[in-house]
Amino acid sequence: MRLKIIGAAGEVTGSSYLLECGASRVLVDCGIFQGKEDDRKNREPFSFSPVSLDAVLLTHAHMDHSGRIPLLVKEGFKGKVFATLPTLELVKVLWYDSANLMKEEAEWKTKKNSRKGLEEVEPLYSAEHVDQSIRHLSASSYDDKIEVAPGISVRFRDAGHILGSAILEIWLVEGEKEVKIVFSGDLGPQKTVMERNPAIISSADYVVMESTYGDRLHKSNEETRAEFRSVFEKVLKDKGKVFIPSFVVDRAQRVLYELALLQDQGILGSNVPIFFDSPMGVKATEIYKKHTNLLSSEIQQYISEGKDPFSPGKLKYVSSVEDSRAINGVKHAVVVAGSGMINGGRIVHHLKHGIWDPNNHLVFVGYQAKGTMGRRIIEGEKNIRIAGEEVSVKAELHTINGFSAHADRDDLLAWASNFTNSPFFLITHGEPESSLAFSETLKKAGMKSAVPTAGQELELEPNGAAKAPKIIEQPVMLRVEDMSSVLSEILTLVSGMKDGRPAASEEDILPLLQSSKILLETAKKKMSEKKV
Incomplete structure (x- = not known):
């Protein structure tokens, strides 16, 4: 029985882990890389044969966990992809959108290359590969234990991160040996707004755990809402635009709900138009409305009062490119658009036409990975090249991390503390500082923990908690080109x-x-x- 760390080690994207048990091989997540050198990383060959896999277990729909599955199918994967029903519905939307964007980018790069006598650029995968991938999808309900390959069984538990997100409890059985390994996936906070609280799990031999915010705390919901309210009070005075780059699954729905609350409170006037500029986001919102029974008690209460949490007044869904461009002529409005890290999507177009105006506001409501345009803006870059043009950054910037669907350090510690048999924690899915800091937090709390690096393999033994496995925590090394x-x-x-x-x-x-x-x-x- 063996675990190999493939992605999301020393970074927050590219989540992927390989489990082997006897002759069975199962992949947990197969995500794309986002940020610095993402195209190179995404095009690197898999470190295993896709044909050899029996199944893929998907924690949730976000592209950094699911986005390379169509590439896996393109390269010969024949097994099933197991996930919750909402996750399967969401990935269909995300994958087709991703394939279309890849096609457009490849055509643009090919056009540039042709002028230089260079080769054509092929997209990572096409809509046809998405068609093929959808035929591999298999829905699993929460809390049912199912066998996905000989000797490998899984139970999906609610992770409280986004709609359909799951913690995976996995049992490996080989002869007389049995090992239980838990993958946290991305965990939601202990005090949620959109989703239900993360499920409590009390036993495991090993726990592979995320650490996106393992070295920091979020503001409380009350503090975050007060901060969000103050932004809009200022926007109303400045009579400008507020741009909100947003992940279109969960974060966009949360933003729409918060805008509805501001209108209920009379803070955001009914005369201010709200544009949700994302055809993919509209489809994702419809999926959220379909599965409101899986959302939090707060959302359930709002619905019981006869109100739609995702449809504030003056909301306009924007689908066509022409309607998106027309927003440039509107001087006073709220614009919610993808992508969340400004590494593509329609938000790029809007910022090109508005980030230079000091009367406008740019509100970040999600994590910004290293190398992304969002991260560069947050870190103070004053001039950015956006959509082929140099633009000054003069809009007022705001960062509101309290809307994050990720647990913070204390939330992560609270979840980890539910284990009663002292498992060994492998800390991944975080930038090095965050992962190392959270690993130390666990050790100070009396738990066994280490931070593996990409490519490391671990022999899984029964009762692994009784004897700490040997993992050499390697320092983060800078390459010369860095x-x-x-x-x-x-x-x-x-x-x-x-x-x-x-x-x-x-x-x-x-x-x-x-x-x-x-x-x-x-x-x-x-x-x-x-x-x-």
Whole structure:
């Protein structure tokens, strides 16, 4: 019995794990990479033969967990993809949209390459591969234990992250040996708004656990809503636009619900139009409306009062490109559009036409991975190249992490503390700082924990909690080609600091800056020595 870490190690995208038990091989998640060098990573060959897999177990629909399944099918996968019914409905929407975007991007790159005499660019996969992938989907209900391959059984439990999201309880049986391994998937917070609370699981030998926000805390729902309200109070005074880049599954629905609440409170006037500019998001919202029985008690109560949580007043669903472009002529409005990290989608078009205006506001309501345009804007980049044009960033920026569908550090610790038999925790799905910090949090709480790296393999033994497996936690190593990226990030930070006002006194900050200056001078000296 063996576990191999394939993706989401040292980063929050590309989730994928390979389980082997006897002659059976099962993949848990098969997600795309997002952010820096994403195209290269997504095109790298799988580290296993897709034909050899018996099944794929999918924790939820988000593309960083599901997005490479059509590629898996393209390369020969013949088994079933098991997931909850809402997840299967959502991935159909996401995969077709992804295939269309890939096709458009490939055509654009091919056009550019043809002028240089270079080869055509093929999309990662096509709509035809999505058609084939859909035939592999198999719905599973929550809490039923099913066998997915000889010696491998799974039970899907509610993860409270997005509609249909699941924690996986997996049993591996080989001869007289049995091992139980739990995959947290992406966990929702303990105090939820959209979904139900994450299921409590009390026993396992091993737990593969996410750590997206393993080193920080979210604001409370009350604090987050107060922050969101203050943004709109200012927007109303400025008479500008508010742009909300949003993941179109769950986050967009949460934003629509919060806008409806602001209207109920009389804060957001009925004269302010709200544009939901995402054909895919509209389809996802219909799926949410179909499965409201799986949503939280708060949403259930809102519906019982005869109100639609996802249809605030003055809401207009935008489908056509012409209607999307027409929004440019509207001076005062709320624009919710994908993608959440501004690495594509219609939000790019809107920001090109509005991020330069200081009367406008840009509100981030989700995680921004390293290398994405959203992350660069948050870190203070003042000029960005967007849709082929250099644009100044002058809109007022707001980051509201409390809307996240991810658990924060204390939520993660609370969930992990439900285990009573002291399993061994493998901390993944987080940037290095976050994963290492959460691993230390677990150790301080008396739990066994380690942070594996991509490519590491682990022999799974019965009662694995009784003896900690040997995992060498490797330091994060920078490749030579990463140096220019690090220098760019330093320049971006310095640019943002020059224009900002320190909250602390200069006496507290100046020594830190002087130390940084000395380190940079040392690095520059070593670079010069190396050239000589």
